[in-house]
Amino acid sequence: MGGYARFVWPSIGLALGVLIWNVWAARRHHAQALVRARRALAMARSEES
Amino acid sequence: MWTWFYRLASPPHVYRTAAALTPWFFAVAAVTIGYGLIDGLAFAPPDYQQGDAFRIIYVHAPSAWLSLFAYTTMAFAGAVALIWRIKVGYAVAAAAAPIGASFTLVALVTGSLWGRPMWGTYWAWDPRLTSELILLFLYFGVISLRQAFEDPARGDRAAALLGIVGVINVPIVHFSVYWWNSLHQGGTVMRLGKPEMATSMLWPLLAMLFGFMCFFGAVLCMRLRGEVLNRERQSTWVREAVKP
16 A cells, blocks of 8 residues: 555545444344334233233 | 325335335445445555555545535435425434434544645644534534434424534535635546546546445435334334234
8 A cells, every 4th residue: 555554444444344333223223113113012902902 | 296205205105115225225335335445445546646545535535425415315304304394304314314424424534544644634624624523513413402302303303403504514515625725635526527537546436436325325224214113103004014
């Protein structure tokens, strides 16, 4: 990298890290929402019965 | 046209459409980002002035572009929600905010890492850098404001208003390098005339820009599904959709 490796590679690493974090966080966000929705469904069913 | 517009307001339609679009966005993003990174890091020639340090552009410029695009999306969605009372707009705004904030942070840090060898400093109170930092604070403000109210509907409205007011910063970030004296270089790709980059450097950059946009689309769809589920979990269609 012509003497600039200590600036270039951390930049690439950070960007890739944030890409991965975004996927992880979005999946987690959706999974938690699913859990909450299922819990609400279970509560509604138990109230009905 | 209006039928299409009002279909967008339907949470189950949005939930299903987002699920269908996500893998396509991810696939295109993976291919274009993969190509852009390999071509940009291994095959594009070094810049005649900046040497290999210029390669930071392949993550810095797409992140900076995305930081503005995500903010504009967030503000537009907030405006749609406030004006037409379309609740999905609030969900889109809430989904876009953390993604935009994360890429604003990447743009600032990679810009700082690029600035050190080129300008001799990691940070300067330069118009472009300062306005981008204000953009990050606006994102933090919008995210915090949404969570600051016990009533989620009030939080949504307040965050949408702040997002709309803050959109004035978007053209300031973009045009700051033209309006004021700046250490930051002017536009190289988004020029009305011919781009100033050689095509061997430009193609991987365009691929990265497109790839980051598709990535934003994919992650926005995933977060949007979560937001819609959270907001609609008492409705019949959600109960049908999440049945084990």
